[in-house]
Structures are given as C-alpha cells and as structure tokens.
Amino acid sequence: MRRLTAQSLLALVVAGALLAAQNPALGLALAKGSFRVDNSQVWGQATLLEGTTIETARVASELRLNSGARLVLAADSRARVEKDRLILERGVGELREAATYGIEARRLRVLPAAAGAVARVGFDQQKRVLVAALNGPVRVSTDSGLVVANVAPGKELSFDPQAPGAAPAMKLTGKLERKNGHFLLTDETTNVTYELVGAGLESEVGNRIEIDGVLDPAGKPFSPATQVVKVVKHRRLGAAAAAGAGAGAAGWAALSTAAKVAIVGGIVVGATVGILAATDVIFKEEKKPVSP
Incomplete structure (x- = not known):
C-alpha cells in the first residue's frame, strides 16, 4: 500500500475543511x-448537520443548536433538522428556547x-x-406566512389542512366590531383578528356572528x-361563548374549551383538551447493552 505524501494529506485536509x-x-x-x-444508531450524542434526520426510540433526545434554540424530541419520534426549523414527521x-427557530408539521410553522x-x-x-402552548403564547402560520392561530397559554388546538376546494376557505366566529369605519372580528377558536368586507x-x-368567506390577498x-x-354569507349567533374574544380585548383572549371549529385558508382548526400536555417528554435513561 502506498504511503500518503504530505501533499496528499494536505489535499485531504483542505477538502475536509471545504x-x-x-x-x-x-x-x-x-x-x-x-x-x-x-438511519445509523448512536449512543449519547451526535452532531447535527442541515438535513440530518433524527429518530428516537425508547428515550427522548434534546437538541441543542448553535443558534441558542433548545428542543426536545420525545420517545418514538422522527424529525429532520434544518437551519431555521425542525420538520416533525x-x-x-417541544420547542423550549427559541426566538426565530420553529417546528414545522404538515407545512404549518409553529413559533413562540x-x-x-x-x-x-x-x-x-x-x-x-x-399544538399546545405550555408557557406563553404560540403562533401557528402556513409556510407562505398566513397566520392561522394565536394559541393562548395553557391552550391546545388541532389543525387539519384540507385538499383545495374540500371546504370553504374561511369560516370564522366572533363578535363584530367597528373601528374607524372598518369591521373587525377576532375568531373565538384561533384568536386571530380579521377585517371583514361585504x-x-x-x-x-x-x-x-359566524361568517363564510374568502381571503383577499390584495387587501390591506x-x-x-x-x-x-371577503364575506360570502353570515348569520347571527347567540351570546359569546368566551370572554374577551372581541377585537379590542387586551392581551391573549381566553379560548373556550367548547367544541368550536374555524376554517382558515382551508385549514380546519379546532379546540382540544390536554392531549399533548399529557405526553411524556421526560429524559429517561436507557442502559447500553454489554457486548459479550
């Protein structure tokens, strides 16, 4: 076997650095x-590169990113690491410490x-x-930037993107208010405020009221x-189910746990109760088998 020359070693070092x-x-x-x-088994720790896929089995894994973001992938989970987000498959x-780093699932982006x-x-x-907001408010948006929901602290919502044309583009419920000639409605389920025209x-x-409508992407x-x-049809409902759901409510409005559904850009959004909060993400220990 030929020995590597100093020049060959230098070339390998440069190639590795590049x-x-x-x-x-x-x-x-x-x-x-x-x-x-x-797809390779590791014990203890591993370096994460852009595009790395990580899959847990019996124990959770903590992701410590150089950006300062801290995440936890629960046991029996799979995700892909990207520069600006973790794509959950x-x-x-769980997103614990992050300013701009988020979690993506079915093309929905979750950020604190x-x-x-x-x-x-x-x-x-x-x-x-x-999506559950365990400590502080959480925002959910599409990959195109449409805000779908503001999840209030202690609340949990479900999101089900529909096929195009499978459901009305927008279905919202809330108290209609008028400010400076503009009609505003904060949806009771998603806690997002919209301007209505119609x-x-x-x-x-x-x-x-409850309204069916379509988004006006050119509207300001x-x-x-x-x-x-743009409102296609609307109907008057009974008294509000949640206090503070109006467009002028201060802070993060408390969402009702009643079975309410909104549709935002074809995404069905509903309230759930404690499904994720009960999920175990505690760092248990798995003993490494001893080789014979």
Missing part, C-alpha cells in the same frame, strides 16, 4: 440512551410569540397537527387585523 464549510454543524443531539441519526417535538414561551407539537390518530355587516355590529387590513376577508 466540505465542513459548505455544511457546518448546526448543533448537538443528546440522549440518555440510543437514537438513530440518518412523527411523534412529538413571546420570550420564554414553550410550544409542544404532535399528531393525533387522524394525522391532525396538535354587504349587511353594518346591522351586525356588536353581535356574535386595518390594525390589529392581519388579513382581509
């Missing part, structure tokens, strides 16, 4: 046991909406995305609304 520069490490995955990284992920907020993301048996709204100011919403909705 490869590392092209795909630098994003952080570390840590666990008190085994997990799989890109199976199981449960305040410092110190903790978000937990998972799936139910029907493959709906579940016929017959004048007579519904102050009433709790009046603050604090985030989108303009």
Whole structure:
C-alpha cells in the first residue's frame, strides 16, 4: 500500500475543511440512551448537520443548536433538522428556547410569540397537527406566512389542512366590531383578528356572528387585523361563548374549551383538551447493552 505524501494529506485536509464549510454543524443531539441519526444508531450524542434526520426510540433526545434554540424530541419520534426549523414527521417535538427557530408539521410553522414561551407539537390518530402552548403564547402560520392561530397559554388546538376546494376557505366566529369605519372580528377558536368586507355587516355590529368567506390577498387590513376577508354569507349567533374574544380585548383572549371549529385558508382548526400536555417528554435513561 502506498504511503500518503504530505501533499496528499494536505489535499485531504483542505477538502475536509471545504466540505465542513459548505455544511457546518448546526448543533448537538443528546440522549440518555440510543437514537438513530440518518438511519445509523448512536449512543449519547451526535452532531447535527442541515438535513440530518433524527429518530428516537425508547428515550427522548434534546437538541441543542448553535443558534441558542433548545428542543426536545420525545420517545418514538422522527424529525429532520434544518437551519431555521425542525420538520416533525412523527411523534412529538417541544420547542423550549427559541426566538426565530420553529417546528414545522404538515407545512404549518409553529413559533413562540413571546420570550420564554414553550410550544409542544404532535399528531393525533387522524394525522391532525396538535399544538399546545405550555408557557406563553404560540403562533401557528402556513409556510407562505398566513397566520392561522394565536394559541393562548395553557391552550391546545388541532389543525387539519384540507385538499383545495374540500371546504370553504374561511369560516370564522366572533363578535363584530367597528373601528374607524372598518369591521373587525377576532375568531373565538384561533384568536386571530380579521377585517371583514361585504354587504349587511353594518346591522351586525356588536353581535356574535359566524361568517363564510374568502381571503383577499390584495387587501390591506386595518390594525390589529392581519388579513382581509371577503364575506360570502353570515348569520347571527347567540351570546359569546368566551370572554374577551372581541377585537379590542387586551392581551391573549381566553379560548373556550367548547367544541368550536374555524376554517382558515382551508385549514380546519379546532379546540382540544390536554392531549399533548399529557405526553411524556421526560429524559429517561436507557442502559447500553454489554457486548459479550
């Protein structure tokens, strides 16, 4: 076997440095046991690169990213690590310390909406995305930037993206208010404020209504609304089910645990009770088998 010359060794070092520069490490995955990284079993810890797939089995794994973000992947979960987000494919992920780093599931992005907020993301048996705000508010949006929900602290919502045309683009419920000539409604389920345009709204100011409509992407919403909705039809409902659900409510409105559903951009959003909160993400220990 020929020995490597000094020139060959230098070439290998340079090639390795260039490869590392092209795909630098994003952080570390840590666990008190085994997990799989890109289909290879590892024990204890592993370096995370962009595009790395991590899969847990019996124990949870903590992801410590160089950006400062801290996440937990629960046992029996699978996700892919990217520069700006963790793409959850199976199981449960928890976002503990992150300013701009998020978790994505079924093309929905979950980010903390305040410092110190903790978000937990998972799936139910029907493959709906579940999002729980454990400590502080959490925002859910589409990959195109449409805000779908503001999840209040201590609350949990489910999200089910529908096929195009399978459901009305928008279905919202809340108290209609008027500010400076603009009609505003904060949806009771998603806690997102919209500006409504359409016929017959004048007579519904102050009433709790349900509307079907479509988004107006060219519309410029009046603050604090985030989108303009063209109302196709509306109907008056009974008294509000949740206090503080109006557009002028201060802080994060408390959402009712009643079975309410909203549709935002074809995504069905509903309230759930404690499914993710009961998920175990504690760092248990798995003993490494002793080789014979």
